[in-house]
Amino acid sequence: MQKSLKTEFLGITITSPLVLPAGVMGMAFSGFNISIENGAGIVTSKSLTLKSRTGHKGPVVAEFEGGFLNCMGLCNPGIVDGLAEIDQFKERSDIPVIVSVFATNTKDFLELTKYVNKSQADFLELNLSCPNVFDEFGIPLAASQDEVHKIIKAVKQVSTLPVIAKLSPNVYDIVSIAKTAESAGADALCMINTVGPGMLIDTKMVNPVLFNKFGGLSGPCVKPIALKLIYQTYSAVNIPIIGMGGVTYGEDAIEMLMAGAIVIGVGTAVHYRGIEVFNKINNEILEFMDENGYKSLKDIPRLEKLEM
Amino acid sequence: MQKSLKTEFLGITITSPLVLPAGVMGMAFSGFNISIENGAGIVTSKSLTLKSRTGHKGPVVAEFEGGFLNCMGLCNPGIVDGLAEIDQFKERSDIPVIVSVFATNTKDFLELTKYVNKSQADFLELNLSCPNVFDEFGIPLAASQDEVHKIIKAVKQVSTLPVIAKLSPNVYDIVSIAKTAESAGADALCMINTVGPGMLIDTKMVNPVLFNKFGGLSGPCVKPIALKLIYQTYSAVNIPIIGMGGVTYGEDAIEMLMAGAIVIGVGTAVHYRGIEVFNKINNEILEFMDENGYKSLKDIPRLEKLEM
Amino acid sequence: MDKRITLKIAKIEDEAKDIKTFTFKHKLDAKPGQFIMLTDFEGGEKPFSISDCTKEEFSITVKRIGEFTSRLFQKCVGDYVSIRGAYGSSFFISKNKVLLVGGGYAVPTFYFFAKVLLEAGADITLINGARTKAEHIFADRFNELDIKAINATDDGSFGEKGTAVDVAERILANQLVSKLQPNKLVSKPQLGDTKHFQAGAWKRENKKKFDFVYASGPEMMMKTLQPLLKGVDYEFLFERYMKCAIGICGNCTMDPLGIRLCVEGPVLPKKLMEQLTEFGKYHRDAAGKRVKY
């Protein structure tokens, strides 16, 4: 029998469980094109803000053993131009699109939501957790249960699309925040955003490598942290989870599913394994299913939920 | 001129700035022997508890790209036997010893302190931050400013040795906790303990790899997180910092110094580069000093402090 | 791991008023057409093509344009900068008769390339164009190589009169420029001064067609060149705003293919060029906003 990677996410059928996450290849409609041609099942826009942002000055990325730091600083063409790219993508594709938006207060989130309502997007993702704009905006919203509740509740009242809350791993108790998001009406969770943040130093020039000094960690080394937080959250909530953080091989994607994710983001691995990474991982998942006698993604078992 | 790695830590002169951190090779006096023969300048005992503990069942370690998870579970022979190992080590060596102790309340910390007072140890380190005994003991003490303050204040009144507070990176605001520790009288800070914790899953057996499910991250990939937290803390406090987390090469140690550490722990790298890692790093630091014209560790510049 | 390396500037040469070559003593593992990302940690990390690369050292040739390059121009020999790379795709190494069409600060990458092509046994004709004599660079360097170098300036103040594309058009129409006399050295070379060359004279004797055309220069130059290249294979070296240079941020993707100029580029082959709808029409700025040419 033909194995299939078909699955459902919030009522929409997708052909691969792999998601292009926010901020990766999501600037131009053509970035979506190449991702889906290479096997992504859902694509996410760069987090869009009301006004365009050029982001932080470089260096904005720095490599270390096991991953990358980045501090892009939410560079994006602004919600209007950003949505134009999505509409252009949607002219020729049925692949679902998540529009990620970023703001620092409910009012701006609501304004963004109204723009997104009028676009061809399929889902609205609230980036509550960018770790790289601390200087500018202070503590991420995802660190405060009150803020998370207030924003999601307000956005849900206005949004015509399902709402996904993107959570930060850099909080003391992600489970409470996830529960808050759920109770405020979030339709799904996306986790994790980048970890830390961290810093690297150029020892010859005695300078932080990143101009922004600090940047969030992504890549293989954050996988254990992502798996743990996804598993804890999966044990505590009933809404679906987009799991991400360090997924590089099919095996990692399977771990995400077993930890409780329903679909899986693949970001930094686009660097490690090329844009073909989606097809590669799809094939590796199929091989794993073959070897272990699973016929569909639903057959892949999950860990027993944690007792809370 | 002869370059030297000599430095001072809390008034004691040490021949190398490299510290064997708590939990690494620190079970038996012979573990200290081999570490100092290979170039460590200070050694730390495994965190000792009042009663002996066999720790968690295996697997207790799991490797991933960029580091290790561990959930030893504070296995140790108990304070009495543990201090006997230290006294045996001290019979033949002048190298300073840090005794790490772990407890869950002030009373036990005080009792441990009294034992340590009677030993040959040079410093007392309070492990406020083990991430691997959550099930048993709940939220690490280092996550609560009140607890940190109370314990350190009490211990300082009793301890005849300088007191070092070991901090957890897994808190939302480490700087406030560091400041609290300083104001409560801590003589130095040791940071960071393991990160996360994280989880890995065996996809064939659908099981967490660690029997304890979760384990703290150490190794190269935690370095950016350690550097950032050390740098922030260094910018905010005036007591010396033992910096650790992922130091594997001389270059990493230099980064720690530039971020504000005064001495540097080398733990997981003992696996990657053998027990000779201390000598190797010592030599790499000397080479770096040579190349850049520094004559002593004090010449190595630090980053400008962050504005707070 | 594309490890970052921090290097002292070993040599700085003035090429023209606002163009300098910076040389570093470091064995860079690079192919012609590739670029490095360079920073001084004072704000900004920018892509620069490699203009020379030997076993001991490599160079970049930089035009002062804005904040970053102005700061770079103030650096001295011995100052540190930090680089990572080399990144990106490289030129196809042809063994046959090739034409290199270059303009402005994008010409020097052909110096590194020409040396590699010569080793492969190629028969090289180079058009080295600039707006005016004062901005014309690398003529003397190219002159030392066993290639036919044709200098051109828009205003005719040095070499042929006309743009590099004008010259290319003429050459391609005739396809007979394989035995051009090299430029002649008429006085002692001085930095930034190219007066001492007399443009080479033509010898119309070889009718062999070009097998491959390479272009590096302003996008509109390449846009004008492209229609002339029917029936001949080619590669163009492009520029797009780059941030990560490792193929994740998506800032440098080109429509509608979504190829990333920092990974699949900066050198793009004919086959891809023909499909790019944004070529010569618009590019994206640091915010990802489209900017029309």
Next chain:
Amino acid sequence: MDKRITLKIAKIEDEAKDIKTFTFKHKLDAKPGQFIMLTDFEGGEKPFSISDCTKEEFSITVKRIGEFTSRLFQKCVGDYVSIRGAYGSSFFISKNKVLLVGGGYAVPTFYFFAKVLLEAGADITLINGARTKAEHIFADRFNELDIKAINATDDGSFGEKGTAVDVAERILANQLVSKLQPNKLVSKPQLGDTKHFQAGAWKRENKKKFDFVYASGPEMMMKTLQPLLKGVDYEFLFERYMKCAIGICGNCTMDPLGIRLCVEGPVLPKKLMEQLTEFGKYHRDAAGKRVKY
């Protein structure tokens, strides 16, 4: 990276009442004397020596002792377990005349070792000791190898009477056991039954001394053996409580050298053995507490 691998048990063989051999179809990169860490994820991960290792498969031979090994004994062919390794030091491969002294469940590692020694051209004498016939293992396997295998039991119920050390003492005193007749197969072998062998007979003809002695067995066995080994080189395979097996936790360090049995061991050379003060005196338990022998 010592990647963990999860494998199906491919074969289970009963060796004696409480001893089984588990075989896995996996090409393990291991040397004789090394060990793996094995877990079933149900609590506990334990070290086991490799008793056989070919290009297609490897085996471990396990004695049921406590909770973990009891659970392992309930597993069936096809069940998964997860392993990592091989870890640790390995035996020196001598090309000369060697004596292997083994006792109990620690003997099988010599099966893997003997095969490697034979390939190197060594002349091997093995003493395979156990307390009693019912606990004696691997006699038939060793019999298939071109070595002199001397079986011994403390109570004389199978092979020579006496401990492995008793036999070693006799042999070493005479140093003449290089031409022992192999054991004779007198009936069809059956699992767990070694009756069908007749102990080989001695032939006192070769006086060449042993170049190397290897021992693997209970610590007190090796402690008794050591004084007999004056003037001859040797290596012992040790056991200490292991947790990480990657040389960081320090649970397996041996006093006063601080060598880690999981990295510098489990095979220790004479030079180190002579300096170990804890050898035969105490070891450390799971909490790191000293336990006297």
